[in-house]
Structures are given as structure tokens and as C-alpha cells.
Amino acid sequence: MGQSAALYCRVSTADQTCARQERDLRAFAKKAGYKIVGVWKETGSGAKDDRAERKKILVLAQAREVNVILVTDLTRWGRSMLDLFHTLQDLQSWDVSLVAQTGLAVRPAQRPRQTHRLPDGGARGVRTRSAA
Secondary structure, three states: OOOEEEEEEEEOOOOOOOHHHHHHHHHHHHHHOOEEEEEEEEEOOOOOOOOHHHHHHHHHHHOOOOOEEEEOOHHHHOOOHHHHHHHHHHHHHOOOEEEEOOOOEEOOOOOOOOOEEOOOOOOEEOOOOOOO
């Protein structure tokens, strides 16, 4: 198995379920060769900062216990552009990638610049650039 992955599923309301997200992310991780270290699920707004499960994943990322965080769509990780920007900066400094199954892969800047073909053969990923 390759890199270790944390799967993050979030729904906005209590009448929704994370089942489809988890199923899709497990299949995506298997196809990509990721070793799943856990699945974190929560219900709540993506614009709020009080998401305990996401915070747990960030602690693992900072400790470098995961190499990649998988989400079905970037909006599942968060809806605030400012929060996303700061989170991506943190992940980059910890050499941890954030990959959205819909096609966006934000990878640490230390890796060589290249176009990544995602496991589904679809959209191409990009990497972030270090702030100067």
C-alpha cells in the first residue's frame, strides 16, 4: 500500500447521510492505492469553525500520521475561502495533500511540478505554490 489517507465526510443537515461519500471515498482510495487510516464524519455547516472531526484530522496531519486527506468535493472540507486558504497553507507546511474526488488535488510545493492524472482517469490535479 502507498500513502496513508484520512477520509473526511461532511453533510450539512441531520437528515442527510455520509454513506455515499464514504463509499465513494473508499473506492477512490482503493483505486489510488491509499491505505485508509480512518473515516471522520460530521454534520454541520462547512462555513463554521467548530468541526471537531476536521480538527482531529488536522492534528493527525500536523503529526504527519497521514499523507493525504480525501474528500468527495472541496466544499465538503469547507465553504469559507479564507479558511480553505489557511488550511491549505498549514497542510503544505506539513507536507500533506488534500485531494477532492471531483478532480482537484492540492499537493505540497516541495514535490516536483507535474500534472497528475487522477485514478478515475478524469480531471487533472494541480499543486499549490509556496508564498514568496
